Amino acid sequence: AQTVTQSQPEMSVQEAETVTLSCTYDTSESDYYLFWYKQPPSRQMILVIRQEAYKQQNATENRFSVNFQKAAKSFSLKISDSQLGDAAMYFCAYLRGGTYKYIFGTGTRLKVLA
């Protein structure tokens, strides 16, 4: 069975600094998708970034980028120039190709210090 692990329950970063959130997953599949979602205190789940496993190039979205290491089954999220609005729970999610079922990690709470 596939699993997703986020080993950092909580992280802190100074405003304008860079922070990296870790995510590892376990799968025997070769085709899958990985996502990072952000959940601010409003509790809305917001897509941050998405990565297709068959693409070698790391996905980027403005200040957000991933380090996708397929062999190591690692999918970390880097947030550059952190802003107060980045404070939230961040969830890593895995989706096997051809299926509909997301598997979420347990989340990392990110605090941004002014």
Added chain:
Amino acid sequence: DTAVSQTPKYLVTQMGNDKSIKCEQNLGHDTMYWYKQDSKKFLKIMFSYNNKELIINETVPNRFSPKSPDKAHLNLHINSLELGDSAVYFCASSQDGSGRYIGTDTQYFGPGTRLTVL
């Protein structure tokens, strides 16, 4: 122009009652989902419907019954509510076929419904 909406946003009720949560998406998506987020923030899928057909039914008590009257709506009815049902329930939707495989596309979430059972 809300993409995925849920009503109500908050629901407080007594044990033993029956309640429903409604979900609507105006994105034209084919697939809709219900997730449960517990007090520790853990998110787990409960159900999924594709074009009104049930495609995912996780190990959920049969007190929970989803209903999809059409592609844009997926409602969740809960009978005989228990204390352990207290959680945030999220509806989500996704579009088929735009990814490499059918079904493998980004899910868009509603704002969640916080259910409190007293």
